[in-house]
Amino acid sequence: MSDRLSQLQEAVDQLMEQFIATYFYIDRHHDLKTFGPKDTIAPSKADQPPEVDTLPPDVFQAGQLELARDLITREQQIEYLISSLPGLDNSEHDQMQSIKELEEELTVAEKQRQEAVKEKDEVLVKLDQTLRSIRRY
Amino acid sequence: MADSEEDNSALASFFPDPPLFWKAFTPSNLQAFADLKRQHASQQGVPVQDVVRVPHLPADSDLIYLQPPAEPEDGTWRLYGQPESLQESLQPLESAGIERLGPPLPGSVTGPTTSDSQTTANGSQSTTQPATDTPATSIFPSQQPASQLPPSTTGPGAPSQHTHDTLHLHLKRLSKSLLLNYLELLGIMSVDPAAGSQKASDLRTLFLNFHHVLNEYRPHQAREQLIQLMQERLDQTRAETAANRAVAEKARRVLEGLGSVDIPVSALDTTGGTGGVGGAGMVMEGDGGYAYAPGRRGTVVGDRRVGVDGDGGVDEEGTYWEREGMGWGVLDAEFA
Numbered sequence: 001m002s003d004r005l006s007q008l009q010e011a012v013d014q015l016m017e018q019f020i021a022t023y024f025y026i027d028r029h030h031d032l033k034t035f036g037p038k039d040t041i042a043p044s045k046a047d048q049p050p051e052v053d054t055l056p057p058d059v060f061q062a063g064q065l066e067l068a069r070d071l072i073t074r075e076q077q078i079e080y081l082i083s084s085l086p087g088l089d090n091s092e093h094d095q096m097q098s099i100k101e102l103e104e105e106l107t108v109a110e111k112q113r114q115e116a117v118k119e120k121d122e123v124l125v126k127l128d129q130t131l132r133s134i135r136r137y
Numbered sequence: 138m139a140d141s142e143e144d145n146s147a148l149a150s151f152f153p154d155p156p157l158f159w160k161a162f163t164p165s166n167l168q169a170f171a172d173l174k175r176q177h178a179s180q181q182g183v184p185v186q187d188v189v190r191v192p193h194l195p196a197d198s199d200l201i202y203l204q205p206p207a208e209p210e211d212g213t214w215r216l217y218g219q220p221e222s223l224q225e226s227l228q229p230l231e232s233a234g235i236e237r238l239g240p241p242l243p244g245s246v247t248g249p250t251t252s253d254s255q256t257t258a259n260g261s262q263s264t265t266q267p268a269t270d271t272p273a274t275s276i277f278p279s280q281q282p283a284s285q286l287p288p289s290t291t292g293p294g295a296p297s298q299h300t301h302d303t304l305h306l307h308l309k310r311l312s313k314s315l316l317l318n319y320l321e322l323l324g325i326m327s328v329d330p331a332a333g334s335q336k337a338s339d340l341r342t343l344f345l346n347f348h349h350v351l352n353e354y355r356p357h358q359a360r361e362q363l364i365q366l367m368q369e370r371l372d373q374t375r376a377e378t379a380a381n382r383a384v385a386e387k388a389r390r391v392l393e394g395l396g397s398v399d400i401p402v403s404a405l406d407t408t409g410g411t412g413g414v415g416g417a418g419m420v421m422e423g424d425g426g427y428a429y430a431p432g433r434r435g436t437v438v439g440d441r442r443v444g445v446d447g448d449g450g451v452d453e454e455g456t457y458w459e460r461e462g463m464g465w466g467v468l469d470a471e472f473a
Contacts, residue, residue, distance in 0.1 A: 005351050005358050012312075012347050019319050019340070026323070075316055082308045085354070086361045095360040102367040109374040116381035123388045130395055 008081040015074045022067040029055040029063065161199035170203040238311065238346045304354065311347045318343060 031054045032041050055063065090098075173194070178185040190207060194200050212223040231237060322336040 003358060003362065005355060009348060009351050012315075012344065012351075015312075015315065016344055023323070023326075071316065071319075075312060078312045079309055082305055082312070085304070085308075086358065086365075090361070092357065092360070095357070095364060098364055099360065099367065102364060102371060106367060106371050106374065109371055109378065113374050113378040113381070116378045116385070120381045120385040120388075123385045123392070126392055127388050130392055134395070 004081060004085055008078065008085070011074065011078045011081060015071070015078065018067070018071055018074055022071065025063060025067060028053055029060055031055075031057065031060070158199070158202035161202040166199055166203060170200050173200070235345045235349075236342055237349075238314075238343065304350070308347070308350060311343060311350070315340065315343050315347070 030052060032052065034041065054060075170191075173191050174188050175185055177191045178188045181188070190204050194204070208223065214221055318336060318340050322333060322340060325336050326333045
């Protein structure tokens with residue numbers, strides 16, 4: 001779990017990977033067309049792997065649709081991450097201000113905490129003594 | 138022959154030998170260095186632990202090994218063949234030869250870089266980015282740096298007053314432009330694959346811009362995260378204080394219930410009979426449960442040492458434990 005900025009950057013990188021993957025899917029699986037009625041599609045040579053691995057039209061369509069949907073989903077994810085970036089309404093000045101305030105509050109709270117711990121310890125000692133006295137008598 | 142064998146064994150050893158200067162860390166050297174450090178600290182008027190280096194150590198002594206080397210004077214050094222710099226700063230997009238889309242982030246440092254990297258960046262630009270003069274297609278035609286934001290008037294050192302409310306819009310534009318450019322790329326490739334490189338470089342520009350904008354935003358995010366952490370810490374501290382106080386309060390109530398809070402400790406610790414009687418009396422009056430053996434008060438006080446000494450009768454010991462149990466019962470009732 002990283003911060004939102006890194007998530008966003010990762011999402012953008014994944015979008016790029018999806019671009020590439022989608023591109024190669026289309027490049028690999030499209031079908032071949034002829035330019036004119038006299039053209040023929042040359043049969044692929046036996047000793048070489050075929051340049052395109054033509055899929056049936058419906059499978060190709062479905063694949064395209066799925067990839068396009070994935071792209072849109074990723075895009076929506078990116079936009080969601082963008083809109084959830086924290087603290088866009090604060091300027092650097094505001095941030096410094098609130099950091100300073102928090103620092104002071106923290107100092108006060110820490111002092112109070114130590115006082116409370118001390119108080120607790122004192123009461124603990126008293127309680128301990130009382131328990132011992134009860135045990136003794 | 139012996140030397141070469143030694144060399145071979147040194148090469149074949151699993152761990153490398155320690156650096157030659159390890160012998161310099163003798164107790165006397167350490168002591169001398171500590172003295173020098175203290176002296177230097179008192180001269181400079183700073184605490185000893187803040188002194189990292191003592192300048193002008195005698196060069197011929199081993200003491201120079203006892204402190205870290207000085208920072209490089211020009212602020213740069215090479216590591217694994219890569220130039221490194223003391224100043225970790227985000228390289229501006231322009232100096233990397235990438236066109237900036239949209240306005241610069243307010244408060245971001247877009248100062249000029251050194252002429253050295255400028256020339257190399259420009260050199261690579263001419264080969265990898267042949268057509269930066271044509272901007273990437275954007276579905277928002279108004280995406281020019283014109284007047285979207287007032288130009289930053291504050292210097293990079295002072296905290297800026299700008300908010301980042303336009304960043305959302307900018308990033309969304311960029312991401313939409315990414316999709317649109319990809320669509321265009323696919324369209325171009327299906328018609329004329331040779332013309333696709335232009336579009337691909339546009340996409341590259343968009344991606345780099347996106348990342349750059351996010352990286353520019355990082356300091357802001359870091360501050361934001363710091364604020365969050367501090368807030369959490371504050372809440373935690375306050376909760377701890379409250380919990381501690383609650384426990385203390387509860388324990389104090391128990392003590393008040395037992396009625397022995399006000400006994401001075403010395404009275405309890407005295408072995409004399411008076412202190413014992415007083416203590417026992419307090420316990421009695423504190424809780425009605427102890428009134429079960431008013432007649433035995435004197436006996437108990439008298440027998441107080443009996444249990445400790447171990448020569449008491451079975452009867453007295455039994456009473457002692459009975460009372461003990463009663464005391465704990467009262468405590469349990471208080472805490473329940």
